[in-house]
Amino acid sequence: GQSLEQPSEVTAVEGAIVQINCTYQTSGFYGLSWYQQHDGGAPTFLSYNALDGLEETGRFSSFLSRSDSYGYLLLQELQMKDSASYFCAVRDQNTGFQKLVFGTGTRLLVSP
């Protein structure tokens, strides 16, 4: 099976940098994804890492270390609109299919 761990809540102020960590255990790891979900909304895709290293997309970056079974999402120049829940998810390759297993999410609260 798979399991993912991420902090339940993180707080930060506008303009700051915040890192949301995710550790995972899976026997069929293929890649790590990150999704953002605002209250009452649907999850939206942020990033996907299949290889070790840092992927940057604007203010958001995502990092993966396969040897450490660890990844993180880095949010820079925080804005109030970044207040949301952030989920890491791993692809399950055991069945030969692109299933995603999600963590329980990290609630980010950005204050003025």
Add this chain to the structure above:
Amino acid sequence: NAGVTQTPKFQVLKTGQSMTLQCAQDMNHNSMYWYRQDPGMGLRLIYYSASEGTTDKGEVPNGYNVSRLNKREFSLRLESAAPSQTSVYFCAGGGDEQFFGPGTRLTVL
């Protein structure tokens, strides 16, 4: 392009009633998924479909059935609703990057 659409947006059922949640995508994805999300929880996979005509169980399939009618449509059916099925249901399509519908908020009394 509408992306992934779901109907209805809200639904209240009594215990034992049945209903079908509809999902459609115009993004030409082979793979489609149904998830449920409970308060403070991540998304749990109910069923998925790798391609038209194929479906398979996810993490929490009990009490649900699905139909992949064609490449565009993937429906989820509750045959006899139970209060434990009160949740928000999301349909998604895609692979490495999944695109989600707006969700159906279901309450079973």
